Amino acid sequence: MIIFGTKGYLYQLAILTLVCGRCGNPSAHTLRKRVTKFTLFFVPLFPFSTKYQTQCTFCGAEQKVTKEQAAQLEGQAAAAGAGQPYGQPQQQPYQS
Template identity: 80%
Template structure:
């Protein structure tokens, strides 16, 4: 008998101050990476899908971002100790 399946992992990459597109409030957004891996006998082997998300801490709305946008947001969070409120997606 072969036991296989998938398992999801959620990594928090950064906390960024953005203007929420849903509620319009300037608030912190969690930048997260969701990875689903194929498992064989409960051992994760390789990623099946990778998604990047931002989640507003005020209203809880999630927006999907691309890998390039995620890299840009991480660089912005790392270099700017005093963040400005920027709209998400710009």
């Protein structure tokens, strides 16, 4: 008897400040990577599906992005967050 299946993994790659395409608010968006791996006897062997997406923390809207777009967004987050602890909110200018 052979036992096989799949297992999903979710990785949070970065937190970005973007303007949401659905609600129009400039808010934090999480960049996530979802990997599905083939398992044999409950041991994950190799990934067969990798998907990237962003999610607005204000309205919850999700948007799929390509691997290239995800790499570019992750690079922007690393450059913008240089010197700041991971996940800290960025200061926005006050408008009255």
